[in-house]
Amino acid sequence: MATPTIPHPSVVPVANGSATTPATKSSRSRAAERPALAGLAKVATYATTLTGIYLSVGFLFYYASYEKLITDSGTMPAALQKLFAGSFFASVPGDNAAWVLLGLIEAAVVVLLAISLLSGEFLPQRRKPILLAGLGVSLLAFGVMGLANNMIGNTPTVIELFTYFGVTIAVMFLIRQMSPYRPMSWLAGGADDQG
Numbered sequence: 224m225a226t227p228t229i230p231h232p233s234v235v236p237v238a239n240g241s242a243t244t245p246a247t248k249s250s251r252s253r254a255a256e257r258p259a260l261a262g263l264a265k266v267a268t269y270a271t272t273l274t275g276i277y278l279s280v281g282f283l284f285y286y287a288s289y290e291k292l293i294t295d296s297g298t299m300p301a302a303l304q305k306l307f308a309g310s311f312f313a314s315v316p317g318d319n320a321a322w323v324l325l326g327l328i329e330a331a332v333v334v335l336l337a338i339s340l341l342s343g344e345f346l347p348q349r350r351k352p353i354l355l356a357g358l359g360v361s362l363l364a365f366g367v368m369g370l371a372n373n374m375i376g377n378t379p380t381v382i383e384l385f386t387y388f389g390v391t392i393a394v395m396f397l398i399r400q401m402s403p404y405r406p407m408s409w410l411a412g413g414a415d416d417q418g
Contacts, residue, residue: 265407266347272401272410273345276354276394277336280361284332291326298322310374321371328364332357347402358395362388 291297299307299322307313312321335357344351369384401410 261408264412265410268410269347269402269407272397276398277340277345280358280391280394281333281336284329284336284361284364288326288329288333291322292330295322297326306375306377307371310371312371312374325364325367328360328367332361332364335360347407350403351398355395355398358391358398361391365391 297319299318303322304313304318307318307321312318316324335353339345339351339353339357342353343349344354365384365388369381369388372378372380372384398404401407
């Protein structure tokens with residue numbers, strides 16, 4: 224009766240009868256780690272990008288609406304009333320009414336972003352119509368503010384608001400390029416696959 228051969232500890236037998244050395248085994252384990260790191264990079268990039276969008280847009284409009292509706296109690300500050308004196312907004316709907324309406328538009332953005340979060344739109348597999356609607360309302364807010372400042376000839380503020388308007392459109396486009404609309408891998412610099 225023949226004695227079974229016991230392989231040397233540095234040689235690992237595999238199914239096809241050949242053997243691998245520890246060096247080959249470690250290069251395989253490194254290759255197996257790459258997809259795991261790529262998956263982690265996809266999730267981390269997606270999560271940080273979307274978190275940045277929610278935080279920057281949400282708090283921009285939260286503080287703006289809070290100032291108009293709570294801090295100022297719906298009363299346009301005297302310095303702004305002086306700027307808008309004699310303009311269309313001063314008579315229709317009136318300084319304070321315009322201030323409140325703008326505050327309500329800004330608050331609507333915050334509410335839509337909160338609903339988006341509560342409905343789970345931040346998950347990669349969920350479409351983001353409420354988030355996009357919130358950003359659409361923010362475009363309306365920038366448009367209204369731009370129009371009002373255009374009426375009084377406040378060109379530097381109009382240019383600034385137009386920049387915000389354009390950046391918001393870029394953010395909306397970015398969201399439409401993120402999961403689930405496109406594979407997550409492109410955002411993390413990987414191959415354009417379905418994962």
